[in-house]
Amino acid sequence: MRDLLRLNNIDRFTYGTCYPATKSKILIKKWVLVLLALAILSCVKAPDKYVKNTNVGGALGTSYSIIYLADRELDFQQEIDSVFHVVNRSLSTYIPTSDISRINEGEDVTVDHMFREVFTLSKEIYAKTDGYFDPTVGIMVNAWGFGPGKKVNMDSTAVDSLMQWVGLDKVDITPENLIQKQFPNTYLDFNAIAKGYAIDRLAKMMDQKGIDDYLLEVGGELVGKGMNQIKQKPWVVGIDDPQVEAGRRLKILIHLKDMALASSGNYRKFRIDSITGKKYVHTIDPKTGYTKNASTLGVTVLASSCAIADAYATAFMAMDLERCKDILAAQNELQAYVIYLDDDGQTKEYMTPGFQKLVAD
Structure with a gap:
């Protein structure tokens, strides 16, 4: 009704001027065309078939498993491979020629914007977690x-010797994108954040392609956007039960929309000493340098980016529940969703209110 009233007001104004009639008609036609265009746009529908x-x-x-919905068949395999390639070339400690491997070998490397983004974010989370997220703990990960x-x-002497090189506060990046280390032996390892970052890069690629509905999964870390338009339902993802070491069993299901999810746990990555039979888990306490066989069994974190979720999930595994x-x-x-053992060894769960709201029935 307001649009019609505005149109009538303009018409009256036009008729009340000394403009020639032809100009009045032109103005009316223009407004009719504008309203017609708005009407057409308001009727644009989503694709009939996804x-x-x-x-x-x-x-x-x-x-990895990547799902994306569109009004036609698409294949982004080349673009997906390209994302993984550039992330590996910059951040993989498993590739000797990557930027991070060369830096760890003592070379001066001008790093790319991805390395700088991950480094800067790692510094922020390092500060916010009081050092419980620390990419320099990689030297201890290797040693264990x-x-x-x-x-x-590893014994107490070896741990003390290696721990002198640990601490992200001992590393900086210059405006020229060069890494500066206080100690040459400090070892950078972004594996606890790089996978999440790679998924974020895939999500950005999907956004640039105009894809509104997708579910991206790499090694159990996820980003979900939009919804499952084919089923007209939200994306639903499962969280593993951390007490199942062989095979898989889902603990809960949650809805994932326009957010990222990352999980960490000691239930799949551990090592048994062949002589002593002692179990060593992969979570290293960056404060002590020792493996963390704590009461926390598994952590799942939801955040705006998968890199953030990935980093915090790692940090939460290394600290006690109250912290x-x-x-x-x-x-x-x-x-977050935390599965842990109480003082009596009983399995317990803790969920933030926001996480609880996303649990599927």
């Missing part, structure tokens, strides 16, 4: 036998 496009494969030392580097016979709760209370943009 096509499910899928790419699956292996990358970053794990598997969970990384690409040389395993060491984890304190950080979650201070970081309102994070939601």
